Amino acid sequence: MAEPYGESPLAARAEALADAAAPGALRLSEVAFTAQVSLRVDPKSPAAERIGTALGAMLPNQAGQVARTERVLVAWLGPDEWLLVGPEGSAGQLQATLTDALGEEHGAVVDVSAHRTIIEVSGPKAPELLAKGCALDLHRRSFGPDQCAQTLLARAGVLLLCREADPPHYWIFVRASFARYLADWLCDAAAEHHRTRSTGALT
Missing domain, CATH: 3.30.70.1520 (Heterotetrameric sarcosine oxidase)
Incomplete structure (x- = not known):
């Protein structure tokens, strides 16, 4: 019997998330199948x-x-x-x-494994990126390691969890039905940091 095959909610966005990274500043990826x-x-x-x-x-x-x-x-x-x-x-x-x-x-x-996937956002610019769509105070004194909060990010309901503070490292738990929307928003919001790093590398 053939083994069942499942595709993660963000399999089609893996390349886009990787491309949105700014080396040394920001990294985005999916933590699938937890x-x-x-x-x-x-x-x-x-x-x-x-x-x-x-x-x-x-x-x-x-x-x-x-x-x-x-x-x-x-x-x-x-x-x-x-x-x-x-x-x-x-x-x-x-x-x-x-x-x-x-x-x-x-x-x-x-x-509830099938309900949500996880988007990992890490790097020194991670708090700045998330702050574009989240009202939480993400300073490490207010939202540090091993803290979580149910909140809105770009109008999508998520569970935001801080894994590390230095460098910042977050897990975003998002429902599968909103995952692609949120991934696209993050990629778009990260473009500014990507351009900044690219420009800096040329100067």
Whole structure:
């Protein structure tokens, strides 16, 4: 039997994202096919503690916090909701781990891997690029590493996550249906930095 084949939402924009880069200043790419699992559970319940123990990192309990282990990233989405992100192909194992730890307690574990893709934006000019379409204060003192926020970027609803501050490194989680629109917007917004670098290289 032939193996099923899937194409990432931004496969057709891979070259455009790469071309929008400004060497040493800005890089854009898709992080495709990550495992993404939604978790709903009472943060004060024994199940939440068991889940944290099973993951190797307790569930973040403050708005916008992100916890990380070697293989899993846990982003706070609400008082009783988290998004867990792991390597490609790990959704089933992640679901099983969460479901076993949840036990008979009230909660929900849902594979949402197909709902969103990730656009990675990094480099010294990354905050400046994102600020063109996002109202968040992206200064590292306000939005630093291991912080996330659900916000609008170029009028598209996204989950913006800061992975590193120096140099700036962001993941943008966007619904598959809006991914190409947002990729095109980012490429267009990045053109200014690309031209600036190109001009500087010639002077």
